[in-house]
Structures are given as C-alpha cells and as structure tokens.
Amino acid sequence: MAGLIAAVVGGIVAGCLGGSPLQVSGPAAGLTVIVAGLVDQFGWQVTCAITLAAGVLQILLGISRVGRAALAISPVVVHAMLAGIGITIVLQQLHVVLGSTPSGDAFGNLMSIPESFRDANPQAMILGASVIAILLSWKKLPRFFQQIPGQLAAVVLVTLLSIGFGDSVERIKFDGSLLEAISAPVLPQGMWGAVFIGILTVALIASVESLLCAVAVDKMQSGPRTNFNRELIGQGAANMASGALGGLPVTGVIVRSAANVDAGARTRASAVLHGLWVLVFSIFLAPVIMMVPQSVLAGLLVIIGVQLVKFAHIKTALRTGDFLVYFVTVTLVVFANLLEGVLVGVGLAMALVLFRVARSSVNTQRLPMQDGRAVWRVGIEGSCSFLSLPRINRELYSIPASATVLLHIEADFIDFSVLEAVEAWRSQHESNGGIVHVEDYGTRRLTDAAQGSPRRGFSTGVLSSGLAAWKRWQHPDVASGNSNVDGLPVLRGVSKYHQHNAALMMQDAKLLAQGQDPSTLFLTCVDSRVVPNVITSSGPGDMLTVRNMGNSVGGAGSDLSFEAALEFAIDRLDVNTITVCGHSNCGAMTALLGNDHLNDEGDAPVDQWLKGMFESRQALSTEHPVRLDAEAAGYSRIDQLALVNVAVQLENLSKHPRISARVAEGSLNLVGLFYDLSTAAVVRVSAQGIEQPDLLKQD
CATH class of the missing domain: 3.40.1050.10 (Carbonic anhydrase)
Incomplete structure (x- = not known):
C-alpha cells in the first residue's frame, strides 16, 4: 500500500512539478535496502518523516541549481545503466513468465533459469509468450490498431484469454485498502545523527536516480528536454507528499518512463494520468487488477527490458574505445546495484578521459648521421604533465650519449615537472658530449612552465594547419640542424607541412593532379x-x-x-x-x-x-x-x-x-x-x- 501511495504521488505531484515531462515517477527500487534498514531501525512512521525531510533537502538542491551536473555524466555510462537495468528485469521476469518465483538477486536468477524451464507452468508460459508475441507484432499492424498502445492491448487481450485457465496461473494479489494505509509521519525520539544520515542518504540517492533517469529519457525521445533543477524540485515535492501520506520514497523510474515513451507519450499529462489511473484502480477497481496474471505483466516487462539493451550502443562503445566502461557499468548494475554501478562507471570514464587527455605522444626516430655524429629526433606532442614523465624519461634516456638530438615539442599544456625533467636530461646529455636542439612549436612552450601556474593553450591543430604565421611557432632560438639552409623559415614550413598535412592532402592531390x-x-x-x-x-x-x-x-x-x-x-x-x-x-x-x-x-x-x-x-x-x-x-x-x-x-x-x-x-x-x-x-x-x-x- 505504501508503494501504491508513492506511485500515485509520484505520478501526480512529480508529473505536474518536475522538469522532465515524460519521466514517470514512483516508488524507488534503488532505495529498497536503505528503506528496509530505516524501518528496522526507526519504525515505519519515523521513516516517513525521513522521506519528507529528504524531499525538503531535494528542493533545496534544486533551488541551488546543481541539477545540471547530471549532464556531465558520460553517455556511455547512461547507456550502460539502461542496459544493466534491462538485463536485470529480463533475468527476474523470465522466471515469472515461466510460472516460477524469481530469486532475490541477478546472479541467483541467472543460475536458476534451467530449473525454472524444467518446472515451467505451461499456462503461465503461454500467457507470457502471447504478450511478447503481441508486442513484437503490434507495430506491423495497420495504423488503425496502432492508435491503441500495444502494451495496453496486450495486457487486456491476454488477461481475457487467461479467464479460461482459472486458478492454474498466479494472479496479482491486492490486500488491504489504499485509504486505510494513509498514515502521518512521526518525529524520532533521539538518534538525530543517524536520522540526519538517513535523510542525506535518501535525498542523494533519490536525486541521483531521478536525474539519471531523466537523462536517459531525454535520449529516448526527441521532444522537450529536461530542466534538471526543476526536476529536483518536483521530486522533492513528491517525496514530501509521499512521506506526509505514509508512502515510500519517490524517484524517477526508468521502466515506467520507457513504457511511457514507447506508448507514444508527448506531454507531462501522461505521467499525471499514470498517477490518477493508479489511484482510480487501487480504490475502485481492485477486483479488475486481481484478474491480471503475473506472467502477463512479466511478459510486458521482458520486452521493456530487452528494448533497454541497444546493440547500437554496444557498437558505439566498441568503436570509440569505451567498451570497458560500458561492460563494467553493466556488470555492476546487474550484479551489485544501480548506484554503485553508475558511480564506478563515472569514475572509470573520468579516469579514461584523464588518460587520453593528460598523456602526451612521445616517439623517437634515428636520422642519417651528420659530420660523423649520430642524429636522433624526439617528438613530444599533446598535453605534457607529470603523468607523461615516465614515458618522456624512458625515451630521452634511451638515446646514446654524444648523439645530436632534435627535440621537437608541440604541446598545448606543459607543467613545471616536464620542464625540470627535460632540462635535467639536457644538462646530462650535453655534459656527455651530446648536442641538443629544441624545436618548441606548441601553444605552450617549455619556458612558459616556469612563468606561472600551467594553463592550456589554443589547439595545436591551428599551428599545424597552416593558419598560424611563422612567427607564432618559429623562434629565433630554434635550430633544426647544423645547416643554415635548414633554418630558413620557408623550408621549416615545408618540413612541417610534410609532418602534419601532406597525408591529409593526399586524397585531394590525386584528384587535382588530373586537372x-x-x-x-x-x-x-x-x-x-x-x-x-x-x-x-x-x-x-x-x-x-x-x-x-x-x-x-x-x-x-x-x-x-x-x-x-x-x-x-x-x-x-x-x-x-x-x-x-x-x-x-x-x-x-x-x-x-x-x-x-x-x-x-x-x-x-x-x-x-x-x-x-x-x-x-x-x-x-x-x-x-x-x-x-x-x-x-x-x-x-x-x-x-x-x-x-x-x-x-x-x-x-x-x-x-x-x-x-x-x-x-x-x-x-x-x-x-x-x-x-x-x-x-x-x-x-x-x-x-x-x-x-x-x-x-x-x-
């Protein structure tokens, strides 16, 4: 009953006030374990007070305008979160389709699939399979039929079919009265520190789940985008109302939202009507609800779960090198919990970005000998920070003593540690009879690192594209070799063209050569x-x-x-x-x-x-x-x-x-x-x- 109260309040209050028009809110599955612990520690009515206070905190977060931080979450993490939720739903509801009872965790559901098939209830399996078949074929029917949402048609038609099966299939149980379940919250008697931690935990987890769901819903449809700060305020108002009436905490729910979008929803009226229909059926049409077999709803959920796993997202993750983030996030969402999976996924994505952005490219090339002396070219490009030092030092100190070294640097970020490392190597190399010529072409130069805190310069692509004047990257103190001719600006420019742009010109050059x-x-x-x-x-x-x-x-x-x-x-x-x-x-x-x-x-x-x-x-x-x-x-x-x-x-x-x-x-x-x-x-x-x-x- 507390869950139904949360569903009604989430639909009506969050639907009216929230910033995500197509997101459907209701009881928070991700807070189940936390709510159970709060009830065990404080009792039900104090837990309701905690829910109410968490709603107040969410409203304050919305007023503080921190909601847009949800946009900073990598899309691959959101895609993986949806896929993880989809896999979890399929593993759980497949047992219900077969007429069995699911386990309490995804691993148990996965291991017990053979047993559920062995002990399957034929009638339940027929009903669940019928729902799946109707949903898969509904969009292939004439447009006249498609005006009715396929989910609604499937549930109604297969429920009517199930009447002939009598009591051989398990149906929805609905005990008690929704109105009698309404209860007022009660303030705790002490333990205020634990209460505050509970409020903070419920508010943060409910906010994160709702914002993540809103981001996912935006990716599912092309309509209005979410106002994330308003969404926090709407979710906070819903939790205040739910706690005041004796309901569970409320969050945005991806399964209901996905069904809402798939059914063709266009405005927030769909979310509000969801809450109103739950209220009407719970109070006046409970006998109708109890006619629906559990395997019918399970078949519907299996389809929704499968639709949340997009193979296009997997291909994109493979193509862009983000598959590790995708795989780890999906695995943790399925076998641990939603919040843990998302947090680890975000952390891994940030680490991957740091690895890609903060590292530099270092390559060493041996050139023809000049004046009987070995000549080496060392190229360092990209962002040069202390994270690059192991590779930079390895390449520099691998060059033989007494060799002539052309150190070509084109960096958009250099910190003092790199300057210190390069100068230390240069001093040692020259003391052993070697010669070092530095070509510092980047938007950030070595000398800049000693002038203040490191800053990122403009893209080095401008310097490499031919848009930058010679004076921007050719400096009087730069020498590229022992020959005076090599030092002519025009010849340095030609050399740089061959290094950076000649390959890009190749395709057009072959065509232009014809006329x-x-x-x-x-x-x-x-x-x-x-x-x-x-x-x-x-x-x-x-x-x-x-x-x-x-x-x-x-x-x-x-x-x-x-x-x-x-x-x-x-x-x-x-x-x-x-x-x-x-x-x-x-x-x-x-x-x-x-x-x-x-x-x-x-x-x-x-x-x-x-x-x-x-x-x-x-x-x-x-x-x-x-x-x-x-x-x-x-x-x-x-x-x-x-x-x-x-x-x-x-x-x-x-x-x-x-x-x-x-x-x-x-x-x-x-x-x-x-x-x-x-x-x-x-x-x-x-x-x-x-x-x-x-x-x-x-x-």
Missing part, C-alpha cells in the same frame, strides 16, 4: 597579410588567384598578368564568379592617397602602377555610396579609399569587353570584398555601398 576546375577568379592585393583561402574557407582547386599591388584590374599601368589570367579563366576554365578583394591599412592606398605627383612624368615602377588607380582616388572626393557608407561606419581615410577602389575595379570589370556580355546576361557574377585586418572580418562591397558581416549568422 583544375575552379569556379572563381580571385583578384587581391600582394599584401602578405591577406590569405585568400583562409578568408574564403576554400581549398586547392577552388579559386584561380591573381595578386597585384592594390588589386587593380588595369588602367594606365595595365597588368598583363591579370589580363592573361582573365582570358584563361573565362575562355578555358569557364569560371562563374570574379572576385575583387581589397584590405585595410593597404600600402598601395596609402601611397595613392599621399602622392600628389601622379600626373608628373616619372619612371618609378610604383608611380607608374599607381596611375592606373587614379580613378579610385578621384571617386573618393565624390558622393560615392561606398565612401559614404565607409565614412558612416568609422573607417579611416585610407580604408575608405580601399573600399572605393574595390567598387571602381568592379565597375571597370563590368565594362570589360571580354566579360561585359556575360555580366549583363547574368552568367557571370562580380563580387567585391574588403578584409578588415583589425577585426579579421570580411565586408561585402558593391556599387550601392558596403554590407557589414553578420558575425552571429551560422550555416
């Missing part, structure tokens, strides 16, 4: 700070790129290289877009704006070239829409000229005899861009003005 098919001709300035592929998120083969001073399409200082590229792009490659890209703080624009002698005769190459862009300088002094927009946006005079220059070059392109017809008919697009170096933003430029980028817009 090019770019869609865009990209004209930009020679300025080294403008990297077209970076600002357009493009790769090899996407754009035919031409660069000249001030991104000019021609004029007095006509650029034959651009004319040749334009002919090739239009006639041979049939590009559909021509892009002109200027940039801020442009040296060509600075010279153009400050040179008052462009009309004079002069042979200087720069002066000759700038004359071709004199038209842009003249446009700057007019009411040009681009200049007005740029001035309103706060751009400097030089950047205003750079923006206007892009618009002028687009206008010149639109009149170009080779492309004007295609532009007019719409088969060729002209695009103007402006790269703002100070903000790394790209601005769209057209004859009508400029369009600032929406940095919050996502694909």
